[in-house]
Amino acid sequence: xxxxxxxxxxxxxxxxxxxxxxxxxxxxxxxxxxxxxxxxxxxxxxxxxxxxxxxxxxxxxxxxxxxxxxxxxxxxxxxxxxxxxxxxxxxxxxxxxxxxxxxxxxxxxxxx
Amino acid sequence: xxxxxxxxxxxxxxxxxxxxxxxxxxxxxxxxxxxxxxxxxxxxxxxxxxxxxxxxxxxxxxxxxxxxxxxxxxxxxxxxxxxxxxxxxxxxxxxxxxxxxxxxxxxxxxx
Numbered sequence: 001x002x003x004x005x006x007x008x009x010x011x012x013x014x015x016x017x018x019x020x021x022x023x024x025x026x027x028x029x030x031x032x033x034x035x036x037x038x039x040x041x042x043x044x045x046x047x048x049x050x051x052x053x054x055x056x057x058x059x060x061x062x063x064x065x066x067x068x069x070x071x072x073x074x075x076x077x078x079x080x081x082x083x084x085x086x087x088x089x090x091x092x093x094x095x096x097x098x099x100x101x102x103x104x105x106x107x108x109x110x111x112x
Numbered sequence: 113x114x115x116x117x118x119x120x121x122x123x124x125x126x127x128x129x130x131x132x133x134x135x136x137x138x139x140x141x142x143x144x145x146x147x148x149x150x151x152x153x154x155x156x157x158x159x160x161x162x163x164x165x166x167x168x169x170x171x172x173x174x175x176x177x178x179x180x181x182x183x184x185x186x187x188x189x190x191x192x193x194x195x196x197x198x199x200x201x202x203x204x205x206x207x208x209x210x211x212x213x214x215x216x217x218x219x220x221x222x223x
Contacts (some may be wrong), residue, residue, distance in 0.1 A: 016145035033211070041198060043156065043213040056210060090155055094211075098163065098204050101154040101211060 023091030141206030
């Protein structure tokens with residue numbers, strides 16, 4: 001069983017479109033995260049939810065909106081996609097406090 | 113100053129040698145430190161976590177932490193070509209419990 005699964009794996013779309021990425025974890029963790037990894041491989045946190053509550057909201061354009069229907073799911077919706085949004089988006093989950101995080105396989109977003 | 117710094121590499125070592133990867137961090141109150149390995153096109157995978165000063169060994173991997181010097185390192189003994197990957201250092205900052213990743217060091221193990 002995949003611990004952290006995200007869909008789709010690849011997303012190719014045009015500028016201006018709206019798209020969503022879904023993430024689910026079956027590890028029983030309270031906290032879930034979205035990261036963006038750019039072409040230089042820098043992994044930057046975007047959002048974090050703890051038990052459906054937003055706890056980290058980095059400086060991210062408000063075109064990006066996370067939604068957590070329950071603590072096992074964290075989805076990311078992106079409006080009006082721009083060229084600079086092209087990246088790999090990783091979902092992760094972790095226990096509370098100082099516990100390590102576990103990553104999904106990533107969604108490679110390409111904007112044409 | 114970046115919060116978590118790593119040399120981007122590539123660090124090239126011959127097969128069978130010891131690879132030494134280094135990471136420095138700026139938040140003196142940080143308590144939790146992690147090393148992740150990321151193969152090209154794959155997701156980061158946890159290798160080691162370390163919370164106390166000193167060494168922690170797991171198979172061919174040893175993590176070393178020195179909080180006074182704000183320095184954490186990863187040693188890979190008997191390096192194999194399959195160890196070729198990018199190694200990411202991550203630190204949980206004090207207070208906010210936010211994970212901060214370094215930019216990663218690319219390791220190449222030459223057969």
